[in-house]
Amino acid sequence: MAEKKKGFFDRLFSGKNQHDKKSPDEGVHRRPDETPSDQVPAGGAKSLQPGTNREPHAATVEEDSEAGAPEFLNETDKLGEGEDEEKPASTAPARAGDEESPPESRAAGEPEGGAAEEPRLPEPEPEPAPPLAAEPTPAAETALEEPAPPPTPEPEPKKRGLFGRLAAGMSKSSARLSEGLADAFVQKRELTDEALEALEDSLIAADLGLPAATRVITELSKTRYKQDVTLDEVRAVLATEVARTLKPLEAPLSIDKGNAPHVILVAGVNGAGKTTTIGKLAAKLKAEGHSVLLAAGDTFRAAAIEQLQVWGERTDTPVVTRPQGADAAGLAYDAVEQARREGIDVVLIDTAGRLQNRSELMDELSKVVRVIRKLDETAPHDSLLVLDATVGQNALRQAEAFTETAHTTGLVMTKLDGTARGGVLVALADRFGLPIHYIGVGEQVDDLQPFDASAFSRALTAETTAA
Numbered sequence: 001m002a003e004k005k006k007g008f009f010d011r012l013f014s015g016k017n018q019h020d021k022k023s024p025d026e027g028v029h030r031r032p033d034e035t036p037s038d039q040v041p042a043g044g045a046k047s048l049q050p051g052t053n054r055e056p057h058a059a060t061v062e063e064d065s066e067a068g069a070p071e072f073l074n075e076t077d078k079l080g081e082g083e084d085e086e087k088p089a090s091t092a093p094a095r096a097g098d099e100e101s102p103p104e105s106r107a108a109g110e111p112e113g114g115a116a117e118e119p120r121l122p123e124p125e126p127e128p129a130p131p132l133a134a135e136p137t138p139a140a141e142t143a144l145e146e147p148a149p150p151p152t153p154e155p156e157p158k159k160r161g162l163f164g165r166l167a168a169g170m171s172k173s174s175a176r177l178s179e180g181l182a183d184a185f186v187q188k189r190e191l192t193d194e195a196l197e198a199l200e201d202s203l204i205a206a207d208l209g210l211p212a213a214t215r216v217i218t219e220l221s222k223t224r225y226k227q228d229v230t231l232d233e234v235r236a237v238l239a240t241e242v243a244r245t246l247k248p249l250e251a252p253l254s255i256d257k258g259n260a261p262h263v264i265l266v267a268g269v270n271g272a273g274k275t276t277t278i279g280k281l282a283a284k285l286k287a288e289g290h291s292v293l294l295a296a297g298d299t300f301r302a303a304a305i306e307q308l309q310v311w312g313e314r315t316d317t318p319v320v321t322r323p324q325g326a327d328a329a330g331l332a333y334d335a336v337e338q339a340r341r342e343g344i345d346v347v348l349i350d351t352a353g354r355l356q357n358r359s360e361l362m363d364e365l366s367k368v369v370r371v372i373r374k375l376d377e378t379a380p381h382d383s384l385l386v387l388d389a390t391v392g393q394n395a396l397r398q399a400e401a402f403t404e405t406a407h408t409t410g411l412v413m414t415k416l417d418g419t420a421r422g423g424v425l426v427a428l429a430d431r432f433g434l435p436i437h438y439i440g441v442g443e444q445v446d447d448l449q450p451f452d453a454s455a456f457s458r459a460l461t462a463e464t465t466a467a
Contacts, residue, residue: 166449167459169441173422174462177206181234191224199234206420207392208242209427216241239461242426246453251410251435253281253382253450255290261339261347263372263379267365267406268386269398270353273414273440275304277386278348279311280448281438286315290345294319295335297328297368298352308350328352328364329371336375349380362405369406384437386412387428390419399432414440417447422460 167174180202184195196217203213216238224233255262264281268274275298282292294312298304302324312319320335332349339347351368354361372379385408387395402408411434416422425436436451 165447166439166441166452166455167462169417169447170422170456170459172418172420173206173416174460176420177202177423177460178235178462180205181231181238191220191227191229196221196225203238203423206423207427208423209430211430212241212245212423212426215245235461239457242457242460243454245426246429246436246451246456249429249433249436250451250453251437253410253437255285255288255346256381257290257345259376259378259381261293261336261344262381263336263347263349263376264382264384265349265351265369265372265380265406266384266386267351267402267408268353269388272353272386272388274298274353274386275307275311275350277384277412277414277438277440277448278308278350279315280440280445282311282317282348283315283445284448285346286317291343292317292346292348293335293339293342293344295332295347295349296321297332297335297350299324299326299328299331300352304350304352329368332368333371333375336372336379340375362401365402365406383407383409384412385410385434386414389413389416389422389424392419392421392424393427395424395428396431399428399434403432403434408434410435410437412436412438412440412448417441425456 181199184198184202199220200213200217203216204210219237219241220229220234223237266274266278278294282294285292292315294308294317296305296308296319298308299322305321305324309319309321311317320331320338322331328351335347335349338344349368349372351365352361354365369380369383383406385399385402385406387398389395391398399408399411411428413425413428413436416439425439428434429436438448439451439456440448
Protein backbone atom coordinates (compact mmCIF):
# COMPACT_ATOMS: atom_id res chain seq x y z
CA MET A 1 0.00 0.00 0.00
CA ALA A 2 1.40 3.35 -0.94
CA GLU A 3 2.73 5.48 1.79
CA LYS A 4 0.41 8.19 2.90
CA LYS A 5 1.44 11.53 1.55
CA LYS A 6 2.51 14.12 3.98
CA GLY A 7 0.70 17.35 4.17
CA PHE A 8 2.23 20.73 3.76
CA PHE A 9 2.49 21.48 7.48
CA ASP A 10 3.76 17.94 8.19
CA ARG A 11 6.66 18.42 5.86
CA LEU A 12 7.18 21.93 7.15
CA PHE A 13 7.53 20.95 10.79
CA SER A 14 9.04 17.44 10.37
CA GLY A 15 12.58 18.69 10.97
CA LYS A 16 13.82 17.48 7.64
CA ASN A 17 14.99 20.05 5.12
CA GLN A 18 14.01 18.83 1.69
CA HIS A 19 16.00 21.59 0.03
CA ASP A 20 19.31 20.16 1.26
CA LYS A 21 19.08 17.49 -1.43
CA LYS A 22 18.10 19.68 -4.32
CA SER A 23 19.03 22.99 -5.78
CA PRO A 24 16.57 25.69 -4.71
CA ASP A 25 15.42 26.22 -8.27
CA GLU A 26 15.44 22.67 -9.48
CA GLY A 27 12.07 21.31 -10.61
CA VAL A 28 10.25 24.57 -9.96
CA HIS A 29 7.89 25.84 -12.63
CA ARG A 30 8.05 29.57 -12.52
CA ARG A 31 6.79 32.43 -14.70
CA PRO A 32 9.48 34.44 -16.40
CA ASP A 33 8.75 37.41 -14.18
CA GLU A 34 9.10 35.41 -10.91
CA THR A 35 12.20 35.97 -8.75
CA PRO A 36 14.54 32.95 -8.38
CA SER A 37 14.68 31.37 -4.96
CA ASP A 38 18.23 32.50 -4.35
CA GLN A 39 17.03 36.09 -4.58
CA VAL A 40 14.34 35.72 -1.89
CA PRO A 41 15.12 37.91 1.10
CA ALA A 42 16.45 36.00 4.05
CA GLY A 43 14.04 34.89 6.69
CA GLY A 44 10.86 34.48 4.66
CA ALA A 45 9.02 33.07 1.65
CA LYS A 46 8.31 35.02 -1.53
CA SER A 47 5.32 37.28 -1.50
CA LEU A 48 2.79 37.38 -4.33
CA GLN A 49 3.71 39.46 -7.36
CA PRO A 50 1.60 42.59 -7.54
CA GLY A 51 -1.56 42.01 -9.48
CA THR A 52 -1.26 38.14 -9.56
CA ASN A 53 -3.20 35.40 -7.80
CA ARG A 54 -0.22 33.03 -7.47
CA GLU A 55 0.63 31.48 -4.12
CA PRO A 56 4.17 30.51 -3.06
CA HIS A 57 5.02 26.90 -4.02
CA ALA A 58 6.06 24.63 -1.19
CA ALA A 59 9.27 23.61 -2.95
CA THR A 60 10.54 27.18 -3.05
CA VAL A 61 10.37 27.82 0.70
CA GLU A 62 13.89 27.98 2.24
CA GLU A 63 13.64 27.73 5.98
CA ASP A 64 14.37 25.20 8.73
CA SER A 65 11.69 23.42 10.64
CA GLU A 66 12.02 25.57 13.73
CA ALA A 67 12.23 29.06 12.25
CA GLY A 68 10.09 28.53 9.13
CA ALA A 69 6.69 28.43 10.73
CA PRO A 70 6.59 31.85 12.31
CA GLU A 71 8.26 33.51 9.34
CA PHE A 72 5.88 31.86 6.88
CA LEU A 73 2.87 32.75 8.96
CA ASN A 74 4.13 36.30 9.23
CA GLU A 75 4.41 36.49 5.47
CA THR A 76 0.94 34.97 5.14
CA ASP A 77 -0.46 37.54 7.50
CA LYS A 78 1.10 40.24 5.40
CA LEU A 79 -0.45 38.82 2.27
CA GLY A 80 -3.81 38.63 3.94
CA GLU A 81 -3.57 42.32 4.68
CA GLY A 82 -3.17 43.05 0.99
CA GLU A 83 0.50 44.19 1.10
CA ASP A 84 2.33 43.67 -2.17
CA GLU A 85 6.11 43.73 -2.21
CA GLU A 86 7.84 44.83 -5.38
CA LYS A 87 10.37 42.36 -6.76
CA PRO A 88 13.02 42.87 -9.41
CA ALA A 89 12.06 41.46 -12.76
CA SER A 90 13.45 38.02 -13.56
CA THR A 91 16.22 37.79 -16.12
CA ALA A 92 16.05 34.02 -16.52
CA PRO A 93 15.00 32.87 -19.99
CA ALA A 94 11.61 31.19 -20.21
CA ARG A 95 11.52 27.47 -21.00
CA ALA A 96 9.01 25.70 -23.20
CA GLY A 97 5.96 24.67 -21.26
CA ASP A 98 6.40 27.30 -18.60
CA GLU A 99 3.36 29.32 -19.68
CA GLU A 100 1.13 29.97 -16.75
CA SER A 101 -2.40 28.65 -16.85
CA PRO A 102 -5.31 30.07 -14.86
CA PRO A 103 -5.39 29.09 -11.19
CA GLU A 104 -8.36 26.82 -11.76
CA SER A 105 -6.53 24.81 -14.44
CA ARG A 106 -3.43 24.37 -12.28
CA ALA A 107 -5.39 23.15 -9.33
CA ALA A 108 -7.27 20.65 -11.44
CA GLY A 109 -4.11 19.40 -13.15
CA GLU A 110 -2.01 18.90 -9.96
CA PRO A 111 -0.21 15.52 -10.21
CA GLU A 112 -0.94 12.89 -7.60
CA GLY A 113 2.58 13.04 -6.30
CA GLY A 114 2.52 16.73 -5.75
CA ALA A 115 2.02 18.66 -2.59
CA ALA A 116 -1.19 18.36 -0.68
CA GLU A 117 -3.76 21.04 -1.06
CA GLU A 118 -2.65 24.16 0.72
CA PRO A 119 -5.00 26.52 2.51
CA ARG A 120 -5.87 29.19 -0.02
CA LEU A 121 -6.04 32.82 0.81
CA PRO A 122 -9.14 34.68 -0.45
CA GLU A 123 -8.47 35.77 -4.00
CA PRO A 124 -8.83 39.50 -4.51
CA GLU A 125 -11.65 40.43 -6.80
CA PRO A 126 -10.40 41.59 -10.19
CA GLU A 127 -10.44 45.31 -10.54
CA PRO A 128 -13.04 46.43 -13.08
CA ALA A 129 -11.61 47.75 -16.28
CA PRO A 130 -11.75 51.53 -16.45
CA PRO A 131 -14.66 52.65 -18.60
CA LEU A 132 -13.88 53.95 -22.02
CA ALA A 133 -13.88 57.68 -22.20
CA ALA A 134 -17.21 58.67 -23.67
CA GLU A 135 -17.62 61.70 -25.75
CA PRO A 136 -19.28 64.47 -23.77
CA THR A 137 -22.93 64.81 -24.48
CA PRO A 138 -24.28 68.15 -25.65
CA ALA A 139 -25.85 68.58 -22.21
CA ALA A 140 -22.46 68.01 -20.50
CA GLU A 141 -20.74 70.41 -22.83
CA THR A 142 -23.40 72.96 -22.09
CA ALA A 143 -22.85 72.49 -18.36
CA LEU A 144 -19.12 73.04 -18.74
CA GLU A 145 -19.35 75.96 -21.07
CA GLU A 146 -21.09 79.22 -20.51
CA PRO A 147 -24.64 79.13 -21.84
CA ALA A 148 -24.83 80.60 -25.30
CA PRO A 149 -27.12 83.59 -25.66
CA PRO A 150 -30.50 82.74 -27.22
CA PRO A 151 -30.56 83.23 -30.98
CA THR A 152 -32.01 86.50 -32.09
CA PRO A 153 -35.35 85.77 -33.78
CA GLU A 154 -35.47 86.77 -37.39
CA PRO A 155 -37.86 89.63 -37.98
CA GLU A 156 -41.08 88.60 -39.61
CA PRO A 157 -41.49 89.82 -43.15
CA LYS A 158 -43.38 93.05 -43.18
CA LYS A 159 -46.92 92.58 -44.28
CA ARG A 160 -48.06 94.52 -47.28
CA GLY A 161 -50.60 97.24 -46.80
CA LEU A 162 -53.89 97.40 -48.64
CA PHE A 163 -52.40 99.19 -51.61
CA GLY A 164 -49.39 96.87 -51.71
CA ARG A 165 -51.62 93.80 -51.94
CA LEU A 166 -53.83 95.57 -54.47
CA ALA A 167 -50.90 96.56 -56.68
CA ALA A 168 -49.43 93.05 -56.49
CA GLY A 169 -52.80 91.46 -57.25
CA MET A 170 -53.44 93.71 -60.24
CA SER A 171 -49.94 93.36 -61.69
CA LYS A 172 -51.22 91.43 -64.73
CA SER A 173 -53.78 94.09 -65.63
CA SER A 174 -51.30 96.92 -65.16
CA ALA A 175 -48.65 95.07 -67.20
CA ARG A 176 -51.08 94.62 -70.07
CA LEU A 177 -52.07 98.28 -70.02
CA SER A 178 -48.47 99.46 -69.71
CA GLU A 179 -47.45 97.35 -72.67
CA GLY A 180 -50.12 98.98 -74.83
CA LEU A 181 -49.11 102.47 -73.73
CA ALA A 182 -45.44 101.76 -74.42
CA ASP A 183 -46.25 100.50 -77.91
CA ALA A 184 -48.15 103.70 -78.64
CA PHE A 185 -45.41 106.03 -77.38
CA VAL A 186 -42.14 104.19 -77.85
CA GLN A 187 -41.19 106.25 -80.91
CA LYS A 188 -44.02 108.81 -80.99
CA ARG A 189 -43.35 111.39 -78.34
CA GLU A 190 -45.38 114.04 -80.08
CA LEU A 191 -49.10 113.73 -79.37
CA THR A 192 -50.35 113.55 -82.92
CA ASP A 193 -53.64 112.15 -84.22
CA GLU A 194 -51.89 108.89 -85.00
CA ALA A 195 -50.53 108.67 -81.48
CA LEU A 196 -53.94 109.40 -79.98
CA GLU A 197 -55.53 106.67 -82.09
CA ALA A 198 -52.94 104.13 -81.01
CA LEU A 199 -53.53 105.11 -77.39
CA GLU A 200 -57.29 104.67 -77.72
CA ASP A 201 -56.84 101.18 -79.17
CA SER A 202 -54.60 100.17 -76.29
CA LEU A 203 -57.14 101.37 -73.70
CA ILE A 204 -60.00 99.46 -75.32
CA ALA A 205 -57.84 96.32 -75.55
CA ALA A 206 -57.25 96.64 -71.80
CA ASP A 207 -61.06 96.31 -71.28
CA LEU A 208 -61.55 99.84 -70.01
CA GLY A 209 -64.30 100.27 -72.57
CA LEU A 210 -64.93 102.85 -75.25
CA PRO A 211 -66.45 105.57 -72.99
CA ALA A 212 -63.45 105.63 -70.65
CA ALA A 213 -60.98 105.55 -73.57
CA THR A 214 -62.75 108.43 -75.24
CA ARG A 215 -62.60 110.57 -72.11
CA VAL A 216 -58.86 110.01 -71.75
CA ILE A 217 -58.19 110.89 -75.40
CA THR A 218 -60.33 114.00 -75.12
CA GLU A 219 -58.47 115.20 -72.05
CA LEU A 220 -55.06 114.69 -73.66
CA SER A 221 -56.16 116.43 -76.85
CA LYS A 222 -57.26 119.50 -74.91
CA THR A 223 -54.07 119.95 -72.97
CA ARG A 224 -51.18 118.34 -74.87
CA TYR A 225 -52.15 118.08 -78.53
CA LYS A 226 -49.16 118.46 -80.88
CA GLN A 227 -46.85 118.61 -77.89
CA ASP A 228 -44.22 116.16 -76.70
CA VAL A 229 -45.50 113.87 -73.98
CA THR A 230 -43.85 111.17 -71.89
CA LEU A 231 -45.25 107.82 -70.90
CA ASP A 232 -45.46 108.91 -67.26
CA GLU A 233 -47.57 111.91 -68.24
CA VAL A 234 -49.98 109.66 -70.12
CA ARG A 235 -50.20 107.37 -67.04
CA ALA A 236 -51.04 110.32 -64.81
CA VAL A 237 -53.85 111.52 -67.08
CA LEU A 238 -55.23 107.98 -67.36
CA ALA A 239 -55.13 107.39 -63.59
CA THR A 240 -56.92 110.66 -62.96
CA GLU A 241 -59.68 109.80 -65.40
CA VAL A 242 -60.16 106.28 -64.01
CA ALA A 243 -60.38 107.61 -60.47
CA ARG A 244 -62.87 110.30 -61.55
CA THR A 245 -65.09 107.61 -63.11
CA LEU A 246 -64.99 105.22 -60.16
CA LYS A 247 -65.00 107.59 -57.20
CA PRO A 248 -68.80 108.12 -57.13
CA LEU A 249 -69.27 104.34 -57.00
CA GLU A 250 -66.96 103.81 -54.03
CA ALA A 251 -69.52 102.56 -51.49
CA PRO A 252 -68.67 100.59 -48.34
CA LEU A 253 -71.22 97.93 -47.41
CA SER A 254 -73.17 99.36 -44.48
CA ILE A 255 -75.33 97.33 -42.10
CA ASP A 256 -78.52 98.82 -40.72
CA LYS A 257 -79.33 97.08 -37.43
CA GLY A 258 -82.77 98.63 -37.54
CA ASN A 259 -83.74 96.13 -40.23
CA ALA A 260 -83.54 93.21 -37.75
CA PRO A 261 -82.12 91.34 -39.58
CA HIS A 262 -80.27 92.98 -42.45
CA VAL A 263 -80.70 90.50 -45.34
CA ILE A 264 -78.01 90.25 -48.03
CA LEU A 265 -78.67 88.11 -51.09
CA VAL A 266 -75.58 87.02 -53.02
CA ALA A 267 -75.92 85.97 -56.68
CA GLY A 268 -73.65 85.21 -59.63
CA VAL A 269 -72.77 82.55 -62.17
CA ASN A 270 -71.04 79.28 -61.31
CA GLY A 271 -67.36 79.74 -60.51
CA ALA A 272 -67.55 83.47 -59.83
CA GLY A 273 -66.66 82.93 -56.17
CA LYS A 274 -70.00 83.52 -54.43
CA THR A 275 -69.56 81.03 -51.58
CA THR A 276 -66.01 82.11 -50.82
CA THR A 277 -67.06 85.76 -50.89
CA ILE A 278 -69.86 85.02 -48.41
CA GLY A 279 -67.41 83.35 -46.04
CA LYS A 280 -65.01 86.30 -46.20
CA LEU A 281 -67.86 88.76 -45.70
CA ALA A 282 -68.99 86.84 -42.62
CA ALA A 283 -65.49 87.11 -41.15
CA LYS A 284 -65.35 90.85 -41.81
CA LEU A 285 -68.82 91.54 -40.44
CA LYS A 286 -68.13 89.58 -37.26
CA ALA A 287 -64.87 91.48 -36.82
CA GLU A 288 -66.98 94.67 -36.93
CA GLY A 289 -69.13 93.35 -34.09
CA HIS A 290 -72.15 92.06 -36.03
CA SER A 291 -73.84 88.72 -35.39
CA VAL A 292 -74.22 86.74 -38.61
CA LEU A 293 -76.27 83.79 -39.90
CA LEU A 294 -75.40 81.96 -43.13
CA ALA A 295 -77.99 80.31 -45.38
CA ALA A 296 -76.76 77.59 -47.78
CA GLY A 297 -79.25 78.42 -50.54
CA ASP A 298 -77.26 76.67 -53.31
CA THR A 299 -79.14 73.43 -52.79
CA PHE A 300 -78.31 72.17 -56.27
CA ARG A 301 -74.70 71.41 -55.36
CA ALA A 302 -73.71 69.36 -52.31
CA ALA A 303 -70.20 70.77 -52.55
CA ALA A 304 -71.53 74.31 -52.15
CA ILE A 305 -73.37 73.33 -48.96
CA GLU A 306 -70.25 71.70 -47.52
CA GLN A 307 -68.09 74.65 -48.51
CA LEU A 308 -70.33 77.11 -46.70
CA GLN A 309 -70.33 74.85 -43.63
CA VAL A 310 -66.54 74.97 -43.61
CA TRP A 311 -66.64 78.76 -43.67
CA GLY A 312 -69.15 78.65 -40.84
CA GLU A 313 -66.71 76.62 -38.75
CA ARG A 314 -63.83 78.95 -39.58
CA THR A 315 -65.75 82.04 -38.57
CA ASP A 316 -67.78 80.42 -35.77
CA THR A 317 -70.98 81.33 -37.58
CA PRO A 318 -74.19 79.21 -37.62
CA VAL A 319 -75.28 77.85 -41.00
CA VAL A 320 -78.82 76.95 -42.06
CA THR A 321 -78.80 73.96 -44.43
CA ARG A 322 -81.22 71.59 -46.11
CA PRO A 323 -80.63 68.35 -48.03
CA GLN A 324 -79.42 68.64 -51.59
CA GLY A 325 -82.30 69.38 -53.96
CA ALA A 326 -84.44 71.09 -51.33
CA ASP A 327 -86.38 74.23 -52.17
CA ALA A 328 -83.99 77.19 -51.99
CA ALA A 329 -86.77 79.74 -51.46
CA GLY A 330 -88.11 77.81 -48.45
CA LEU A 331 -84.61 77.63 -46.95
CA ALA A 332 -84.17 81.40 -47.35
CA TYR A 333 -87.52 81.99 -45.63
CA ASP A 334 -86.53 79.74 -42.68
CA ALA A 335 -83.17 81.50 -42.32
CA VAL A 336 -84.70 84.97 -42.14
CA GLU A 337 -87.33 83.77 -39.68
CA GLN A 338 -84.67 82.18 -37.43
CA ALA A 339 -82.59 85.37 -37.51
CA ARG A 340 -85.60 87.45 -36.47
CA ARG A 341 -86.38 85.05 -33.66
CA GLU A 342 -82.78 85.00 -32.33
CA GLY A 343 -82.04 88.70 -32.84
CA ILE A 344 -79.24 88.15 -35.36
CA ASP A 345 -77.97 91.26 -37.15
CA VAL A 346 -77.14 89.96 -40.64
CA VAL A 347 -78.31 87.08 -42.83
CA LEU A 348 -76.10 86.16 -45.80
CA ILE A 349 -77.98 84.02 -48.33
CA ASP A 350 -76.05 81.99 -50.88
CA THR A 351 -77.84 81.15 -54.14
CA ALA A 352 -77.29 78.62 -56.87
CA GLY A 353 -74.98 79.65 -59.67
CA ARG A 354 -76.84 80.11 -62.91
CA LEU A 355 -76.08 81.40 -66.37
CA GLN A 356 -77.69 84.63 -67.36
CA ASN A 357 -79.19 83.04 -70.50
CA ARG A 358 -81.13 80.33 -68.56
CA SER A 359 -84.53 81.93 -68.01
CA GLU A 360 -85.93 79.12 -65.83
CA LEU A 361 -83.00 79.41 -63.41
CA MET A 362 -83.28 83.14 -63.28
CA ASP A 363 -86.95 82.71 -62.42
CA GLU A 364 -85.90 80.55 -59.46
CA LEU A 365 -83.88 83.47 -58.16
CA SER A 366 -86.87 85.76 -58.50
CA LYS A 367 -88.87 83.30 -56.37
CA VAL A 368 -86.34 83.55 -53.54
CA VAL A 369 -86.76 87.32 -53.53
CA ARG A 370 -90.58 87.08 -53.46
CA VAL A 371 -90.61 84.60 -50.56
CA ILE A 372 -88.23 86.69 -48.45
CA ARG A 373 -90.46 89.70 -48.89
CA LYS A 374 -93.32 87.83 -47.21
CA LEU A 375 -91.42 88.32 -43.97
CA ASP A 376 -89.97 91.74 -44.73
CA GLU A 377 -91.20 93.86 -47.61
CA THR A 378 -87.90 95.73 -47.77
CA ALA A 379 -85.79 92.57 -48.04
CA PRO A 380 -83.35 91.81 -49.39
CA HIS A 381 -81.73 94.98 -48.18
CA ASP A 382 -78.67 94.36 -50.35
CA SER A 383 -78.47 92.20 -53.45
CA LEU A 384 -74.82 91.67 -54.32
CA LEU A 385 -73.66 90.48 -57.71
CA VAL A 386 -70.32 88.66 -57.63
CA LEU A 387 -68.46 89.01 -60.93
CA ASP A 388 -65.35 87.19 -62.06
CA ALA A 389 -62.84 89.62 -63.57
CA THR A 390 -61.37 86.90 -65.78
CA VAL A 391 -64.47 86.87 -68.02
CA GLY A 392 -63.71 90.37 -69.30
CA GLN A 393 -66.47 91.96 -71.36
CA ASN A 394 -68.83 89.05 -70.58
CA ALA A 395 -69.21 90.59 -67.13
CA LEU A 396 -71.31 93.33 -68.77
CA ARG A 397 -73.89 90.82 -69.97
CA GLN A 398 -74.02 89.08 -66.59
CA ALA A 399 -74.59 92.37 -64.80
CA GLU A 400 -77.43 93.22 -67.13
CA ALA A 401 -79.28 89.91 -66.61
CA PHE A 402 -78.94 89.78 -62.81
CA THR A 403 -79.85 93.42 -62.37
CA GLU A 404 -83.22 92.79 -64.02
CA THR A 405 -83.94 89.57 -62.08
CA ALA A 406 -82.45 89.99 -58.61
CA HIS A 407 -82.55 93.78 -58.49
CA THR A 408 -78.81 94.03 -57.97
CA THR A 409 -77.78 96.85 -55.65
CA GLY A 410 -73.99 96.48 -55.61
CA LEU A 411 -70.98 94.71 -57.10
CA VAL A 412 -68.14 92.57 -55.81
CA MET A 413 -65.36 92.01 -58.36
CA THR A 414 -63.27 88.89 -57.67
CA LYS A 415 -60.12 87.26 -59.08
CA LEU A 416 -58.43 90.49 -60.10
CA ASP A 417 -55.14 88.80 -59.16
CA GLY A 418 -55.56 86.14 -61.84
CA THR A 419 -56.34 88.21 -64.91
CA ALA A 420 -55.13 91.04 -67.14
CA ARG A 421 -58.70 92.25 -67.63
CA GLY A 422 -59.13 94.31 -64.46
CA GLY A 423 -59.98 97.37 -66.53
CA VAL A 424 -63.46 95.91 -67.09
CA LEU A 425 -64.49 97.41 -63.77
CA VAL A 426 -64.26 100.85 -65.39
CA ALA A 427 -66.53 99.69 -68.22
CA LEU A 428 -69.06 98.31 -65.70
CA ALA A 429 -69.08 101.61 -63.86
CA ASP A 430 -69.71 103.54 -67.05
CA ARG A 431 -72.54 101.23 -68.14
CA PHE A 432 -74.47 100.48 -64.93
CA GLY A 433 -73.29 102.91 -62.30
CA LEU A 434 -73.66 100.24 -59.59
CA PRO A 435 -71.95 100.79 -56.24
CA ILE A 436 -68.74 98.79 -55.93
CA HIS A 437 -68.40 97.37 -52.41
CA TYR A 438 -65.42 95.01 -52.57
CA ILE A 439 -62.73 93.72 -54.89
CA GLY A 440 -60.83 90.47 -54.47
CA VAL A 441 -57.09 90.21 -55.11
CA GLY A 442 -56.25 86.88 -53.46
CA GLU A 443 -57.42 83.90 -51.42
CA GLN A 444 -57.03 85.28 -47.90
CA VAL A 445 -59.76 87.07 -45.96
CA ASP A 446 -57.77 90.32 -46.07
CA ASP A 447 -57.52 90.03 -49.85
CA LEU A 448 -61.21 90.92 -50.12
CA GLN A 449 -60.74 94.68 -49.83
CA PRO A 450 -63.22 97.53 -49.57
CA PHE A 451 -63.14 99.31 -52.88
CA ASP A 452 -60.94 102.41 -53.06
CA ALA A 453 -61.21 104.25 -56.41
CA SER A 454 -57.91 106.14 -56.06
CA ALA A 455 -55.89 103.08 -55.06
CA PHE A 456 -57.49 101.02 -57.82
CA SER A 457 -56.67 103.59 -60.51
CA ARG A 458 -53.05 103.86 -59.39
CA ALA A 459 -52.62 100.07 -59.29
CA LEU A 460 -54.23 99.66 -62.72
CA THR A 461 -52.07 102.27 -64.43
CA ALA A 462 -48.89 101.61 -62.37
CA GLU A 463 -48.97 105.31 -61.49
CA THR A 464 -46.65 106.21 -58.60
CA THR A 465 -48.27 109.46 -57.49
CA ALA A 466 -51.70 109.92 -56.01
CA ALA A 467 -54.38 110.38 -58.60
